[in-house]
Amino acid sequence: MRYVVIMAGGSGTRLWPLSRQGRPKQLLELFEGRSLLRLAYERLIGLVDPGHILVCTGRAYADDVAAQLPELPSGNILGEPEGRDSLNAVAWSAAAVAARDPDAVVAMVTADQVITPVDEFQRSLTTAFEVAERRPMALVTLGVVPTSPHTGYGYLHRGEGLADFPGVHRVAEFKEKPARAVAEEYLATGEYWWNAGMFVWRAATLLGQLDQLLPHTAATVRTIVAEPGRLDELFPTLTKISVDYAVMEPASTGSTGAEVVGVPLAIDWRDVGGFVSLAELLADDGGNSVQGRTVSLDSSGCVIINAVGDDHVVGTIGLSDHLVVATPTATLVAPLADSERVKELVALVKESEGARFA
Amino acid sequence: MRYVVIMAGGSGTRLWPLSRQGRPKQLLELFEGRSLLRLAYERLIGLVDPGHILVCTGRAYADDVAAQLPELPSGNILGEPEGRDSLNAVAWSAAAVAARDPDAVVAMVTADQVITPVDEFQRSLTTAFEVAERRPMALVTLGVVPTSPHTGYGYLHRGEGLADFPGVHRVAEFKEKPARAVAEEYLATGEYWWNAGMFVWRAATLLGQLDQLLPHTAATVRTIVAEPGRLDELFPTLTKISVDYAVMEPASTGSTGAEVVGVPLAIDWRDVGGFVSLAELLADDGGNSVQGRTVSLDSSGCVIINAVGDDHVVGTIGLSDHLVVATPTATLVAPLADSERVKELVALVKESEGARFA
Numbered sequence: 010m011r012y013v014v015i016m017a018g019g020s021g022t023r024l025w026p027l028s029r030q031g032r033p034k035q036l037l038e039l040f041e042g043r044s045l046l047r048l049a050y051e052r053l054i055g056l057v058d059p060g061h062i063l064v065c066t067g068r069a070y071a072d073d074v075a076a077q078l079p080e081l082p083s084g085n086i087l088g089e090p091e092g093r094d095s096l097n098a099v100a101w102s103a104a105a106v107a108a109r110d111p112d113a114v115v116a117m118v119t120a121d122q123v124i125t126p127v128d129e130f131q132r133s134l135t136t137a138f139e140v141a142e143r144r145p146m147a148l149v150t151l152g153v154v155p156t157s158p159h160t161g162y163g164y165l166h167r168g169e170g171l172a173d174f175p176g177v178h179r180v181a182e183f184k185e186k187p188a189r190a191v192a193e194e195y196l197a198t199g200e201y202w203w204n205a206g207m208f209v210w211r212a213a214t215l216l217g218q219l220d221q222l223l224p225h226t227a228a229t230v231r232t233i234v235a236e237p238g239r240l241d242e243l244f245p246t247l248t249k250i251s252v253d254y255a256v257m258e259p260a261s262t263g264s265t266g267a268e269v270v271g272v273p274l275a276i277d278w279r280d281v282g283g284f285v286s287l288a289e290l291l292a293d294d295g296g297n298s299v300q301g302r303t304v305s306l307d308s309s310g311c312v313i314i315n316a317v318g319d320d321h322v323v324g325t326i327g328l329s330d331h332l333v334v335a336t337p338t339a340t341l342v343a344p345l346a347d348s349e350r351v352k353e354l355v356a357l358v359k360e361s362e363g364a365r366f367a
Numbered sequence: 368m369r370y371v372v373i374m375a376g377g378s379g380t381r382l383w384p385l386s387r388q389g390r391p392k393q394l395l396e397l398f399e400g401r402s403l404l405r406l407a408y409e410r411l412i413g414l415v416d417p418g419h420i421l422v423c424t425g426r427a428y429a430d431d432v433a434a435q436l437p438e439l440p441s442g443n444i445l446g447e448p449e450g451r452d453s454l455n456a457v458a459w460s461a462a463a464v465a466a467r468d469p470d471a472v473v474a475m476v477t478a479d480q481v482i483t484p485v486d487e488f489q490r491s492l493t494t495a496f497e498v499a500e501r502r503p504m505a506l507v508t509l510g511v512v513p514t515s516p517h518t519g520y521g522y523l524h525r526g527e528g529l530a531d532f533p534g535v536h537r538v539a540e541f542k543e544k545p546a547r548a549v550a551e552e553y554l555a556t557g558e559y560w561w562n563a564g565m566f567v568w569r570a571a572t573l574l575g576q577l578d579q580l581l582p583h584t585a586a587t588v589r590t591i592v593a594e595p596g597r598l599d600e601l602f603p604t605l606t607k608i609s610v611d612y613a614v615m616e617p618a619s620t621g622s623t624g625a626e627v628v629g630v631p632l633a634i635d636w637r638d639v640g641g642f643v644s645l646a647e648l649l650a651d652d653g654g655n656s657v658q659g660r661t662v663s664l665d666s667s668g669c670v671i672i673n674a675v676g677d678d679h680v681v682g683t684i685g686l687s688d689h690l691v692v693a694t695p696t697a698t699l700v701a702p703l704a705d706s707e708r709v710k711e712l713v714a715l716v717k718e719s720e721g722a723r724f725a
Contacts, residue, residue, distance in 0.1 A: 302720060304715050307705075321696055322697045322716055322724045323698040323699075324384070324698065324715075325701060326699075326701035326702075326706070326709070326711070326712050331700065333698065335693065335698045338678060338679055340675075340681040340693045342686055344684075346685070350684050351684070353684070354662065354664045354683075354684050357662055358682055
């Protein structure tokens with residue numbers, strides 16, 4: 010049977026003070042009252058049954074996840090005691106699904122993006138399921154067809170095409186986030202995709218790869234599933250590593266008996282990684298990207314977010330290319346060019362004012 | 368007997384959102400829990416009895432004034448039904464004091480400044496009282512000895528000195544706010560003072576001037592004092608005009624039988640007219656003028672005011688020469704150079720979001 014695991018970990022400090030330690034960006038109801046998590050769930054409607062959708066998240070967020078996805082059985086929320094990078098979310102999920110159905114095919118999807126059109130996403134995911142079902146040793150990764158020489162994503166270099174799936178290719182190489190000139194070259198060749206960090210595989214195949222590559226991890230996640238009471242004891246012993254480094258890159262060399270296959274995803278991919286990317290998704294008001302009650306005088310190019318509520322107004326005068334975020338417990342102001350430095354500020358706030366503000 | 372009237376009108380939109388329609392700047396407890404009004408009151412301690420101190424303010428603020436000045440008898444708060452410029456505060460106060468004591472000498476003082484040292488202020492005010500007591504037709508105005516070619520104040524041009532009061536001069540001319548070059552010239556001559564908008568005169572003398580210059584006003588304020596129930600009916604009929612235009616300038620020509628006399632005030636005069644001037648009175652934190660819980664990363668030259676409270680933090684990154692003000696109901700962000708345009712923004716806020724935010 011087909012399963013989908015939504016990966017919704019992450020502390021989300023890059024959107025502070027909207028996102029907080031207790032409320033990461035995936036849970037912020039920024040999109041007409043819906044969160045990125047909710048959007049990720051709704052992208053799956055019609056594709057798999059809610060009983061076959063799991064969410065892997067931080068334990069602290071499990072209640073909020075359950076509240077936002079009331080359709081899910083409560084046993085489908087995997088709450089990590091601590092964040093230990095993407096491999097362990099992937100490994101634990103695979104073991105949990107395999108215990109239910111040894112033949113399960115699992116899609117691992119992210120909840121960091123706004124994706125349109127949803128139809129196209131569903132078509133690609135269906136193709137990826139079909140590839141994994143027909144090719145038992147396939148580790149399928151979704152590759153976003155790039156629309157710009159983006160330097161914020163890793164890239165997948167396409168290899169030979171698969172005869173039975175038009176447009177689907179082996180992945181020849183994983184590339185780190187490139188310099189601008191390199192990204193432009195990638196784009197020009199037409200042979201590269203953005204690495205979406207979304208995967209489809211048989212749970213058993215993934216676990217078999219881990220048996221070879223990281224046997225402690227493979228054994229530990231099976232134990233956690235068999236003896237849930239030992240989660241807190243065992244989870245922290247897992248090696249902190251990304252799924253690309255741990256599995257996909259080694260497997261793409263062909264040395265593990267698996268094949269890495271890329272399925273193209275020709276969608277508009279809006280990664281909500283920071284305020285600049287969030288801005289593209291907000292309403293435009295006289296040249297500023299705004300949310301909530303705001304009033305601007307001679308201001309332009311700004312991102313102005315009023316998350317305090319309707320009894321508050323954010324006013325700006327003569328402001329250009331700045332970020333203003335107001336929440337009940339914190340206000341942030343910075344030139345947009347410095348908005349990527351939010352993590353630094355959060356560290357400073359935590360140090361000088363206490364963890365409750367971080 | 369000596370009386371003092373503290374003028375504390377004004378809607379204070381220039382410090383929005385700190386100041387609001389319901390809470391003008393004079394009532395903001397910005398200075399170690401004390402407001403400008405409270406500071407103005409405390410400057411008078413030892414000079415006149417609290418029973419001889421009146422406050423002329425907007426009626427809407429009367430309760431707050433009473434709360435901040437519990438020493439005052441409640442009958443000493445004159446609540447204007449609406450703001451009708453400085454002359455009418457002056458005229459009504461003079462009539463009210465004259466009704467208590469026809470020989471009263473009244474000082475009209477402002478509550479818009481932080482003044483140091485207070486001793487020096489008291490010495491000048493005492494001299495001004497003595498001048499008005501000894502010279503029955505004197506309209507005494509206090510002139511701040513200028514320390515810079517400030518273009519934000521009107522200036523007083525000194526005339527001949529008074530033989531019996533060293534340093535005290537007739538005022539030859541009232542000058543509007545000058546251009547920079549003109550202000551520099553004024554400063555160089557040593558013959559000009561800043562117009563402090565503070566006055567001392569016999570109540571009867573001021574009323575006599577009004578009988579000549581604005582007889583409707585003179586008659587009306589006497590009626591209001593005699594029949595307080597008619598305040599709401601009569602006050603709005605008073606001509607809206609400043610005391611300088613209505614009385615001081617005409618009288619300085621000598622045509623009204625009065626003499627305009629200037630008493631120097633050699634004090635540090637910090638007018639809290641806007642955020643730039645408020646900034647000088649705030650704490651310095653790494654090159655920014657701050658109040659409340661704030662955390663700044665690579666920011667300088669900013670004015671950052673957190674008036675939300677201790678459960679809120681205002682964070683800035685890479686911000687230079689900007690104003691950030693956070694209150695529970697509004698946030699304001701602007702380059703400091705635009706901070707004088709707050710009134711425009713408030714008008715816009717009022718129009719688009721409603722009067723409750725203004």
